[in-house]
Amino acid sequence: MGIHIGKQTIKLDTRPRIITTTSVVGKKEGEGPLNEYFDIVLQDDLNGTDSYEKAESSIMYKAVTETIKKARLSEEDIDYLFGGDLLNQLTATSFAVRKLNIPFFGLYGACSTMTESLSLASLMVEGGFANNVIATTSSHFSSAERQFRFPLEYGSQRNPTAQWTVTGSGSMLLQKSEDTQYPYVSYVTTGKVKDYGIVDANNMGAAMAPAAVDTIKQHFIDTGRSPKDYDIIATGDLGIYGRNITNQLLLECGYDIGKRYIDCGAEIFDQNTQDTLAGGSGCGCSAVVFSGYIFKRLLSKQLKRVLLVSTGALLSPTSTLQGETIPGIAHAVAIEGGESK
Amino acid sequence: MGIHIGKQTIKLDTRPRIITTTSVVGKKEGEGPLNEYFDIVLQDDLNGTDSYEKAESSIMYKAVTETIKKARLSEEDIDYLFGGDLLNQLTATSFAVRKLNIPFFGLYGACSTMTESLSLASLMVEGGFANNVIATTSSHFSSAERQFRFPLEYGSQRNPTAQWTVTGSGSMLLQKSEDTQYPYVSYVTTGKVKDYGIVDANNMGAAMAPAAVDTIKQHFIDTGRSPKDYDIIATGDLGIYGRNITNQLLLECGYDIGKRYIDCGAEIFDQNTQDTLAGGSGCGCSAVVFSGYIFKRLLSKQLKRVLLVSTGALLSPTSTLQGETIPGIAHAVAIEGGESK
Structure with missing residues (x-):
């Protein structure tokens, strides 16, 4: 079983494995240098919804449900989902998860949330508390722009040190697994x-x-x-x-x-x-x-x-x-x- | 070590104990029926700061630091802090924690965050990953009103089913402890x-x-x-x-x-x-x-x-x-x- 070492680290001994992941990205991300590695590239940043916030939520839902499907599991097999996003009150995540029948821990660590959720998901498996745990996060360029900066319609100039919020969601399935071919935490x-x-x-x-x-x-x-x-x-x-x-x-x-x-x-x-x-x-x-x-x-x-x-x-x-x-x-x-x- | 039982429950076997807690509340809460039970009742809802958001953050900081002091520990003894609040991007918590030298997991579950943080803090101790973990949350009537509803100055009428956001913060110290007098999860x-x-x-x-x-x-x-x-x-x-x-x-x-x-x-x-x-x-x-x-x-x-x-x-x-x-x-x-x- 894992132990705390040094000041801020836990050493995991049971090898919680990441058996599958799903990456869903927007059109612009799909045109970038990592194109070939993404599972799903959307052509419509609204993903068929009528708002960027709903789109972000639907993208996370897609990433999570694809991950469950690829692992040949059903929602009922997933013990916990750890997830978060940048929207106020974490609505991208909450509204994605309400369609899933999975116990849920909402996290906020701004853009650190992916390793926050991966950390806690791994520890749930390491502690023997769960067999299958999902870690996921999402963001969306257009929902982030209007919440944190300006409406897109304003057409504001961007500073050279400014960054471009990625439209996409990644989802990972952590599993207590004896199959040694998979990477582990x-x-x-x-x-x-x-x-x-x-x-x-x-x-x-x-x-x-x-x-x-x-x-x-x-x-x-x-x-x-x-x-x-x-x-x-x-x-x-x-x-x-x-x-x-x-x-x-x-x-x-x-x-x-x-x-x-x-x-x-x-x-x-x-x-x-x-x-x-x-x-x-x-x-x-x-x-x-x-x-x-x-x-x-x-x-x-x-x-x-x-x-x-x-x-x-x-x-x-x-x-x-x-x-x-x-x-x-x-x-x-x-x-x-x-x-x- | 804890095990998953039934569909959504973990049974904890090592008895992570809540060895001390601190409750800090605003003036109105201090005038209510539970007055005698609160550790600290503020007379100033701004708690000496110049905004309600900063006040909320300072109230959580007080609850956490008092808890550490009451347990006769120092910041360095605390392995993890799990916390959250209602403010956009969790700023009450993040700004409280930046003054503390403690590894931090930010959570958002709206008003469910207290048991979300208590759950995860207990499991960190149960899993053997930590000896001392703090779980904390805060809210503030005035920061919540202006973020979720209307500025106070607007003087809007309230619906009979509306609720009154509590000004206050509670903090709990979970510990791996053999001292059987303390309550445990x-x-x-x-x-x-x-x-x-x-x-x-x-x-x-x-x-x-x-x-x-x-x-x-x-x-x-x-x-x-x-x-x-x-x-x-x-x-x-x-x-x-x-x-x-x-x-x-x-x-x-x-x-x-x-x-x-x-x-x-x-x-x-x-x-x-x-x-x-x-x-x-x-x-x-x-x-x-x-x-x-x-x-x-x-x-x-x-x-x-x-x-x-x-x-x-x-x-x-x-x-x-x-x-x-x-x-x-x-x-x-x-x-x-x-x-x-």
Whole structure:
């Protein structure tokens, strides 16, 4: 059974396995460099609904139900669902889950929610409390824009450090499984809220970078691992500027992650041709990049060990108006590839 | 180690104990019938800050830091904090936690968040993943009014079925402890999202009642317990109308909980003199009623066994404007009194 090691890490011993994942993305994401890795690419960002919020909810529903189907299970087999999104009061998730007959824990960690849900889902299996648990998150460019920034119709100019919220949802099925071919979760390092006084809501990569650095560094200290133990260390959505800050700060701490370091937000779009500025962001960003790109490369044994570090900026439009700085948080989950058949 | 029993319940075997709690409430709550049970009654709803949102955050910070102090621990001793509130993007909680050096899981389950956090905090101890975990939630009348309804200055009339958001925060410390005098968590029954088509955002008790009924009924089925096994069955914040619906629906299912049934929202205010209409509501409602009234009566052995069922309405102002109905959710946690010294 898992034990707490160091300050912020749980070492999992029973190998909760990720037996399947589903990534559903919007049209723009489907036109990006990771196109071939996504399971479902929508051609209509409204997904047949009459609002962006309803669309986001329907995308998560699709990701979750596809995952259950691919695992050849039914809703009744799923013990728990951990999920969240960026919408006020988590309505994308709640309205997706109301159509599912599954006990539900709602989470909010801004864009860190993917590894928050993956952490807790893994621990439910590790603790022996559940056999099948789903972890999922979603985001939608258009629902996020009008909630956090401006209505799309306003046509506001974007700052070069601004990011582009990913339209998509990723869903993962954690299972107590003896089938050693599937990747499994080995460590969960839970982040603390870090606030270094960044106030620019158009530069969230800078606000989240210190949290990512803190969690990655603590993960190495707690586990005794070093950057070279991972094929990929993937932060969630720091974008190109936040990625560079993270790289530099970790180097100053004595950890050179450069060669193996990717940021899901920097990978999902082609900055040169897609006009996405600093890169992708949103709860759905690390969700679809992991569920699509990373998971499939783990399955095919191209990757042996991955550290996924989703990163969240814990601001609200109200806190910004009230002059608050932007706290960040990052949660890390280590995933090991399964054995070759 | 805990095991999953029935459909939605985990039976905890290691007796994670609630060794201390703190309840911090506003002036109006302090004038209500439960006055003597609250640890701290504020005289200023702004708690010395310049906004209601900052006030709410400061109230949660006070509840958490007092809890740590009362347990004679320091921040570093706390392995995890599970918490949430009603504000968009959970800013009351995130901004409280940024001043604390504790790994953090943010939760959103509307007013069900107290038992959501208590469930997960207990399971972290049960699983052997942590020794000390805090569960906390907060709400604030004035921050909730302006976010969910109207600015206070508007002076809008209130519907008789409307509820009064509790200003307050409750915090509980779960511990792996051999000290048998403290109450402990024995069962966690996690709710599903239920939507029976209620559309009136001023009658949330009716929207949440079916979720409460579903979870309570499933708890009895999963555990083999019946209403008479509990001294108190306490729902979170259904108010007087939701309470009556719950009572009636459970009776129709063959469970007579009437004698031992209270609703935290109906208890916290005096409806006759405090003009609070259908009663209290908000994440803070079941948090302070449990942390104050119920926990102290468990400690003094006046109560032997309690089922706490916090209830949440998973709507947002946007979902209401888009014509959505109101889904509800309820999570139940069974708490057993400790032994007499």
